[in-house]
Amino acid sequence: MILEMQGICKSFGANEVLKQVDFRVQGGEICALLGENGAGKSTLMNILGGVLPADAGVIQIDANAVQFHKPSDSLKAGVAFIHQELSLINDLAIFENMFIGRELKKKSGLLDVARMVEKTKEVFDRLELRLDPQTMVRDLDASYKQIVEIARAMMMDASIIIMDEPTTALTDPEIQRVFDMMRMLRQQGVGIIFISHKLREVMEVCDRYTVLRDGNMVASGPVAQVTTHDLARFMVGHDVRTESLRQSNEAGAEVLRGEGLSDGVNFKDVTFSVHAGEVLGVTGLLGDGRSELFQAIFGAAPYSGQVYVDGKNVKIHTTPQAIDLGIGYVPRNRKENGIIKDMTILENGSIVTWPRISKFGWIDRLKQRKDFEAQAAGLHIKYGRQSDLITSLSGGNQQKVVLAKWLTAGPKVLILDNPTQGVDVGAKEEIYDIILRLAGEGVAVVVLSSEAQEIIRLCDRTLVMYHGSIQGELVGDAMNEQTIMHMATGGAEAPVAAEE
Secondary structure, eight states: OEEEEEEEEEEETTEEEEEEEEEEEETTOEEEEEOOTTSSHHHHHHHHTTSSOOSEEEEEETTEEEOOSSHHHHHHTTEEEEOSSOOOOTTSBHHHHHTTTSOOBOTTSSBOHHHHHHHHHHHHHHTTOOOOTTSBGGGSOHHHHHHHHHHHHHHTTOSEEEEESTTTTOOHHHHHHHHHHHHHHHHTTOEEEEEOSOHHHHHHHOSEEEEEETTEEEEEEEGGGOOHHHHHHHHHSSOOOOSOOOOOOOOOSEEEEEEEEEOSSSOOSEEEEEETTOEEEEEOSTTOOHHHHHHHHTTSSOOEEEEEETTEEEOOOSHHHHHHTTEEEEOSOIIIIIOOTTSBHHHHTTGGGTTTTEETTEEOHHHHHHHHHHHHHHHTOOOSOTTSBGGGSOHHHHHHHHHHHHHHTOOSEEEEESTTTTOOHHHHHHHHHHHHHHHHTTOEEEEEOSOHHHHHHHOSEEEEEETTEEEEEEEGGGOOHHHHHHHHTTOSSOOOOOOO
């Protein structure tokens, strides 16, 4: 199949979202669709997926013009859209999810479970999947949920699959599992449109790229002919900073210290400290225990050992207690733990301070709006109305709203768990600037990140964890990818550089 979109235009009121966009993908290739949040990627794919009508332009499949008025039209033509928000139902088995809305029935009208299980097995065999169709979806990890969505698309005879940010919430091994599945589909002649902000993943798995900026198609070509720096420049319209952002501020007094911290499972005998005005990085590989460690310090899980805040020994049992002590925590999975999808932008951006701005159970709405507007201005949050749902915002702006709710609380220590996960390169640089500004204002910032380059560019000092323990500490220029990886895989000392 060869699919072409030509001269696609789309406006929402006076806002031109897509301006004469051309896009092409064919079976047997993986094409990256790139662009900052708001560039028009989702709108273009929603038109292809039959969710939105185009104002102008043509969609052709194998040189024949087609029109998609609803998602089922797109699916019938062989185009499947796997959205970022997976549509699987956890309380149903895999085979039930595979056939939801299209259940097979016996002549008696009862569900034909045996045939649905058999059909599911046939698809799994084609994809070389060793999964029991009767497994409950809730028992799958995130990567296998993605793979079940892919299998469902294949069951519907999809020739083109749109994958919207499929790796955002996945660990490295899970990502590789999904990539293996994508490569297998490519070998079988399926075309994949891969929407991602992770440029290294694009370089690893994609054949071609198309970049949108401000509703225009600005670049397209083979991935083999570009670098991640080229792609980032196409996306934002200028060179993206790659230099170290570390500042020469002297760290202030110790704000937070942990001694001999353990939970018996995820981390053990951890001792560390962080000072006012310091950006402390904590990194490692899958299962290193860093998230669990700082969740415990934030009162979300039990621990043993000693925690000191401003030199005072405290025992933190609950998150409200941690907040009262001046500790803030931005979780790694924004969609599951950072935002409340059914609440507005204003509510999400102020919820931490509700107890402080309430009297007799009534929130001071004037102060709520005033505090949020001050943070929104400082963080350059782009939104329509404060009463809009948080889900109306791009990923980068959602992350800024999550930051806003904590900054309003005025924390002494702000723990950021993968703070730039799922945001584009432009928003990532803005978040870095916010972190540096907070450090400059005397806040102790702890950045938990799997991205070595993020740690190297941003942090004054880094703790490398391995199997729940701190393997070592790196400072300043001693931080580099080779040393971090060496220590994260169990090496006790930095490797000796080869002589030139």
